[in-house]
Amino acid sequence: MKLDEIRASKNLRHFLNFLNTEVYGKRFKRFGKRLNVIPALEHSSSGRLHYHLVLQKPQSRHPEMAQEADKAFLTLIENCWKRTDFGYAEIHIHDRIDHGWTDYISKTADTGDGIEWENSTWI
Secondary structure: OOOOHHHHHHHHHHHHHHHHHHHHOHHHHHHOOOOOEEEEEEEOOOOOEEEEEEEOOOOOOOHHHHHHHHHHHHHHHHHHHHOOOOOOOOOOOOOOOOHHHHHHHOOOOOOOOEEOHHHOEOO
16 A cells, blocks of 8 residues: 555554553543644655654653653654554654754745644644
8 A cells, every 4th residue: 555645644643543542541532632743744855755743742750760751752652653554663753853853844835745734733
């Protein structure tokens, strides 16, 4: 099955449902509690579709264990992504973003790529 924009969007939504369920459990389904996300869909130079995400990191309940919680969250992201139909093993996660990175993912004027508002949430 070839990946197109519609399948990519559904695959991302599937990933976000897995991730939000793992992070928030019943609060996700019952109350709509979810991680904030800004997804940007992009075509690589070879034409392959992929996403860049700004994804909220959940607050650690125990600040003294924040480093372990961060590592566990990164592992959770990878595991949830690999559970999707198009979840390739090529995952790059950066825990610090700057203006250069935000400029890069928002470069939509001349590429035809851009923010996918359907799967975006930022409250």
